[in-house]
Amino acid sequence: MVKEYMTAQEIAGPLILVGEVSGVKYEELVEVELPDGEVRRGKVLEVNEDTALVQLFEGATGVSVESARIRFLGRGLELGLSRDMLGRVFDGLGHPKDGGPQIIPEMKRDVAGAPMNPTARDYPNEFIQTGISAIDGLNTLVRGQKLPIFSGFGLPHAELAAQIARQAAVRGAEGEFAVVFCAMGITFEEAEYFISDFRRTGAIDRAVLFVNLASDPAIERIATPRMALTAAEYLAYDMEMHVLVILTDMTNYCEALREISAARKEVPGRRGYPGYLYTDLSTLYERAGRIIGKNGSITQIPVVSMPEDDKTHPIPDLTGYITEGQIILDRVLHRKGIYPPINVLPSLSRLRDKGIGEGKTREDHANLANQLFAAYARGKEAQELAVILGEAALSPEDKAFFKFADAFEDRYLRQTIDENRTIEETLTLGWELLEILPLSELKRVKPAQIEKYLKNQPKKAEAA
Amino acid sequence: MTEGKVTGLIRKVSGPLVVADGMRKARMFDVVLVSDKKLIGEIIEVKGDLASIQVYEETGGLGPGEPVESTGEPLSVELGPGLVESIYDGIQRPLDVIRKQVGDRITRGIRVPGLSREKKWEFTATAKVGDEVGGGDILGTVPETTLVEHRILVPPGVAGTITKLSSGSFTVDDIISELDGDGDGTKHELKLMHKWPVRVARPYRERLTPEEPLVTGQRVIDAFFPIAKGGTACVPGPFGAGKTIIQHQLAKWADAEIVIFIGCGERGNEMTDVLMEFPELTDPRSGEPLMKRTVLVANTSNMPVAAREASIYTGITIAEYFRDMGYSVALMADSTSRWAEALREMSGRLEEMPGEEGYPAYLPARAAQFYERAGRVICLGKDGRIGALSAVGAVSPPGGDLSDPVVQATLKVVKVFWSLEDWLAYERHFPAINWLTSYSLYHDSLEAYFRTEVSEEWGEMRATTMRILQQEAELKEIARLVGVDALSNRDRLILGTAKAVREDFLHQNAFDEIDTYTSFPKQYKMLRNIMTFNRQAREAVEQGVQAEELFALPVNGEISRSRYVPESELDELDEIEGKIGSEIKGLIEKRVGAEEPV
Numbered sequence A: 001m002v003k004e005y006m007t008a009q010e011i012a013g014p015l016i017l018v019g020e021v022s023g024v025k026y027e028e029l030v031e032v033e034l035p036d037g038e039v040r041r042g043k044v045l046e047v048n049e050d051t052a053l054v055q056l057f058e059g060a061t062g063v064s065v066e067s068a069r070i071r072f073l074g075r076g077l078e079l080g081l082s083r084d085m086l087g088r089v090f091d092g093l094g095h096p097k098d099g100g101p102q103i104i105p106e107m108k109r110d111v112a113g114a115p116m117n118p119t120a121r122d123y124p125n126e127f128i129q130t131g132i133s134a135i136d137g138l139n140t141l142v143r144g145q146k147l148p149i150f151s152g153f154g155l156p157h158a159e160l161a162a163q164i165a166r167q168a169a170v171r172g173a174e175g176e177f178a179v180v181f182c183a184m185g186i187t188f189e190e191a192e193y194f195i196s197d198f199r200r201t202g203a204i205d206r207a208v209l210f211v212n213l214a215s216d217p218a219i220e221r222i223a224t225p226r227m228a229l230t231a232a233e234y235l236a237y238d239m240e241m242h243v244l245v246i247l248t249d250m251t252n253y254c255e256a257l258r259e260i261s262a263a264r265k266e267v268p269g270r271r272g273y274p275g276y277l278y279t280d281l282s283t284l285y286e287r288a289g290r291i292i293g294k295n296g297s298i299t300q301i302p303v304v305s306m307p308e309d310d311k312t313h314p315i316p317d318l319t320g321y322i323t324e325g326q327i328i329l330d331r332v333l334h335r336k337g338i339y340p341p342i343n344v345l346p347s348l349s350r351l352r353d354k355g356i357g358e359g360k361t362r363e364d365h366a367n368l369a370n371q372l373f374a375a376y377a378r379g380k381e382a383q384e385l386a387v388i389l390g391e392a393a394l395s396p397e398d399k400a401f402f403k404f405a406d407a408f409e410d411r412y413l414r415q416t417i418d419e420n421r422t423i424e425e426t427l428t429l430g431w432e433l434l435e436i437l438p439l440s441e442l443k444r445v446k447p448a449q450i451e452k453y454l455k456n457q458p459k460k461a462e463a464a
Numbered sequence B: 001m002t003e004g005k006v007t008g009l010i011r012k013v014s015g016p017l018v019v020a021d022g023m024r025k026a027r028m029f030d031v032v033l034v035s036d037k038k039l040i041g042e043i044i045e046v047k048g049d050l051a052s053i054q055v056y057e058e059t060g061g062l063g064p065g066e067p068v069e070s071t072g073e074p075l076s077v078e079l080g081p082g083l084v085e086s087i088y089d090g091i092q093r094p095l096d097v098i099r100k101q102v103g104d105r106i107t108r109g110i111r112v113p114g115l116s117r118e119k120k121w122e123f124t125a126t127a128k129v130g131d132e133v134g135g136g137d138i139l140g141t142v143p144e145t146t147l148v149e150h151r152i153l154v155p156p157g158v159a160g161t162i163t164k165l166s167s168g169s170f171t172v173d174d175i176i177s178e179l180d181g182d183g184d185g186t187k188h189e190l191k192l193m194h195k196w197p198v199r200v201a202r203p204y205r206e207r208l209t210p211e212e213p214l215v216t217g218q219r220v221i222d223a224f225f226p227i228a229k230g231g232t233a234c235v236p237g238p239f240g241a242g243k244t245i246i247q248h249q250l251a252k253w254a255d256a257e258i259v260i261f262i263g264c265g266e267r268g269n270e271m272t273d274v275l276m277e278f279p280e281l282t283d284p285r286s287g288e289p290l291m292k293r294t295v296l297v298a299n300t301s302n303m304p305v306a307a308r309e310a311s312i313y314t315g316i317t318i319a320e321y322f323r324d325m326g327y328s329v330a331l332m333a334d335s336t337s338r339w340a341e342a343l344r345e346m347s348g349r350l351e352e353m354p355g356e357e358g359y360p361a362y363l364p365a366r367a368a369q370f371y372e373r374a375g376r377v378i379c380l381g382k383d384g385r386i387g388a389l390s391a392v393g394a395v396s397p398p399g400g401d402l403s404d405p406v407v408q409a410t411l412k413v414v415k416v417f418w419s420l421e422d423w424l425a426y427e428r429h430f431p432a433i434n435w436l437t438s439y440s441l442y443h444d445s446l447e448a449y450f451r452t453e454v455s456e457e458w459g460e461m462r463a464t465t466m467r468i469l470q471q472e473a474e475l476k477e478i479a480r481l482v483g484v485d486a487l488s489n490r491d492r493l494i495l496g497t498a499k500a501v502r503e504d505f506l507h508q509n510a511f512d513e514i515d516t517y518t519s520f521p522k523q524y525k526m527l528r529n530i531m532t533f534n535r536q537a538r539e540a541v542e543q544g545v546q547a548e549e550l551f552a553l554p555v556n557g558e559i560s561r562s563r564y565v566p567e568s569e570l571d572e573l574d575e576i577e578g579k580i581g582s583e584i585k586g587l588i589e590k591r592v593g594a595e596e597p598v
């Protein structure tokens, strides 16, 4: 029934140009059979009259123009879905990788996913407690948010992502949780770190893993996050679970995309990445969210390693333009031995203010966070000034801010990898740190809040 | 309208671009229906027999040999009652109706009219049979929402004598009036609705210079970088700097009669935010929900790219239509960079010669055409009513780099520049508008308004404040080298005053119930207090009082808390002014008293 072509004309990188075809559709799934019976999959990138340009997910190594048997399947790339996926490990194209049996699918879905209607979205506003002060207190994660970790080589993003996956909880809320883990081009060791962490905590039973390692075909990575998100959508909206999706590392994904673009000889955008990188990334990140009337949700934590720690590199830059904030890891903090080395100043959670406050966390949360941000920024400024002028030349206020910044890094940011602070602990810690500062400098918190939460302010009586 | 209808066959599919054969007779920018799925597209290039079509829906599954049919009509929007409170995609399909039809996800080949054909509107005729009318004349009105009286206009280009017109309950498709065309015997049938091609600017009688500010309630904007009603502004900034929040703030609080918000290639949740929040928020002037004056156009980043390109034209055409009724309309586009990127993607697929950063060479021209559709005008129609369309576009340059071609193309045409900077955002100084590099070219044309409506001394006060901020920047450089203590007492006073301006006036928290909006009277009093303090403190400094003593006065605390004073209790701010005088005087007296015995 499906016609088979042996009319490959050209092979360039992961692309095959097939001639003399008819009835081929844009974006349809393709199978290429090699003489030894191996079958690879690909999709149609362009059709022009009777030629079709096909991108192979597993690469074209070993494919020859002479012998490739090409079949167009008339549908997109699909993933079979079932609840039994929980606890299983798949490769980047959705085949079981853990030696277990094939999944018997309840249904199949095209992995491309259709865009969510903005009117169907429910606004994310439920506070997720991660137990990490720098996140909960200042850059709060909310259910249904997409909040990436911007990292660099050698920084502990894996540890942080795993800690979030382990500790994330919505207090007082019911419903099932699941983690979907999507590895793209990471090393075996890093993948093992996650898998063994999931095993250690028993989280593996509630996890679905899609793993494309550095040694696996690069082009396959283009399909992997779509597989993972299709599984996540099934768990969230069909099974009504709250799903946390970890996508690591988006930089490898983007490089695979660049490889295709280069093979197609497209006009490159910045640093050789295709001009449609923004749009392409948005079709992944925008799959996070909540839907009105559905109990499940998808929260995304993509990991982006910034080449040369440069936040303006196209990958972190375009990611930041799509996601709802970013958690930025910092090499200087890391060198100081602070874990998690989150630089809170350029970090941001745009949904913070919807997820905190009275009835969610506490009424003083937003103002306290703003005050801590402002004070830490000023403290860092004072520390820079001190490098030039010497600490003695600072004004008394600046000295206080200097001290505050150190204490903030040491007590607020720093915690251990298993430390799970409640939001109350985090808020209390914040107020304790504010005691270092003169009362007159506390402009972002309201007088009534100072009255209520600031414990040992020496100048308190005097100002009142 | 069958003329121009052409059918052809698909030859090539590449992303949102479809090339069809047999289209020699097709017209540029006509709408075509692609394949049996009847996906909507628009012709963007005709070469011989081949037409290049940008398709507004996903093209997966299309292939050569499938039919393409041109409708013979350009891409148009439906204009009439029912626009307000709607949320449309980039080509004016109501997203809420789509959801009812096909569920939570947007599928393909859905065709829904922009205006409901079922809903009946109460039309009250104000013209009468026998009147000679032309384009822009008002036939009557429809109460569209509690905030918007929808004026039914004779469409531009249509004229004649009214032979039929009656009040009553009509759908947008019913004929409400007939005109006898001037002499030539043509009969025009008019409905509550008419169509207009989105890429053609709607005509007006005369363009006027703007003379009133669009009052936004955002202190840094209103006081320092105001935009006029009918003006244009550009908000560039890196991610997370606050472009969307500023535009949301304007959409909420600007004193416009109609607000059009275009989410062009941005986040779905941001549109949801507006949809959920606006019906809850009340307009400070009328007390009605803000949604009752708002039209949303949402083509989020994950929706088809070509429709993103169309979305800003859809939005501005709707805006012009309300302007034509004599309203003040404010349009926000977030973000025009995504529009430009859609343009670039199509240009790349058409294999056009790329210009800077791969953008097509016609990018600046297109940007200029868009912003030129803003303005303050005398509308068509006999009554000479005045309408205004203000346009504010966000720009998202890569890495926040202002040399980006989209930023540059925009700055060439707009008159106000609000420069958002990440270092301000990191310090959580919001709105993160850089007060030294931003500008407004409307100060002169708005001066008369400020003098009569705000205060005689407003212009003077603003200039002084700006000077202090400028001096602060210079002094900070010096202080960085020699330390603050090495500065003179006077200079330390300048630093202190500048800090008060920044932290107590420019900084404004969009999420605080009271701080989110500040009326002109309150802005005036807040700034006046800071400047009064500065003036009197200068005198004190002359008498030898130290700047630090002055800033330790309790009244400073009250100045910084002024932002939380409700609009109904502005007298408190006048009391603060009194306290400034007495507290500083107290310091001077103590000083002089201490010196005398010597």
Ligand SMILES: Nc1ncnc2c1ncn2[C@@H]1O[C@H](COP(=O)(O)OP(=O)(O)OP(=O)(O)O)[C@@H](O)[C@H]1O
Residues within 6 Å of the ligand: A320, A321, A322, A348, A349, A350, A351, B237, B238, B239, B240, B241, B242, B243, B244, B245, B246, B266, B396, B430, B431, B432, B508, B509, B510, B511
């Ligand atoms: N006026 C303000 N008051 C308080 N917070 C603000 C204000 N403006 C911006 N913010 C903070 O900054 C965050 C980012 O703002 P916003 O979403 O407008 O950025 P953006 O420039 O539109 O970014 P992008 O280009 O990625 O869309 C907000 O979520 C909010 O936390």
Ligand SMILES: [Mg+2]
Residues within 6 Å of the ligand: B243, B244, B245, B266, B334
């Ligand atoms: Mg934005």
